[in-house]
Amino acid sequence: MILSSSVRERRRFVRVSSGCPVQIKQVPDSSPIRIHNSMLADISEGGLQLFSFYFYPVRCKFMVEVFLSPITESLKTLAKVVWIEQMPFQERYRVGIEFSNLNEAGRSSLRQMIGQSANS
Numbered sequence: 001m002i003l004s005s006s007v008r009e010r011r012r013f014v015r016v017s018s019g020c021p022v023q024i025k026q027v028p029d030s031s032p033i034r035i036h037n038s039m040l041a042d043i044s045e046g047g048l049q050l051f052s053f054y055f056y057p058v059r060c061k062f063m064v065e066v067f068l069s070p071i072t073e074s075l076k077t078l079a080k081v082v083w084i085e086q087m088p089f090q091e092r093y094r095v096g097i098e099f100s101n102l103n104e105a106g107r108s109s110l111r112q113m114i115g116q117s118a119n120s
Contacts, residue, residue: 018043018113020069022050024062024097027078040066045110047079047098055093056081064097068113075109077102 018040026034041049048066056062058081066075083096102110 017041018048021067022048023065023067024050024079025065026056027061027063041094043110044114045099045102045107047082047096050095050097051087052093052095053091055086056084056095058082058084061100062097064099068109072109075102075106077106 020040020043021037022040023035023037036052036054038050038052041051043049043066048064060081062079062081064075064077064079068075078100079097080100081095082098085094086092087094
């Protein structure tokens, strides 16, 4: 089956499946502190997909902390929700989050993890 250009994958970065733990904290700091723990579905240099029991509106901003491995430092960056959908027959959501200001050290850690996962 040939896909039209509107249906083809449009991601700029390679995504890999990941069961890494992630913690998200809603910002700005003036909002009530809402910290939630979750697990990643997948991750790339541009963002991540996670599972959540909470609904977040598109463009909602977070401080995201991803625990890539027990031996490396966690990855912290600002991010925003770019899409959200309720999972069929569940009270859970799949949430697409885009990194807003990932620094080069964080991007390098992600590249290394993605490279290792792709070669496995």
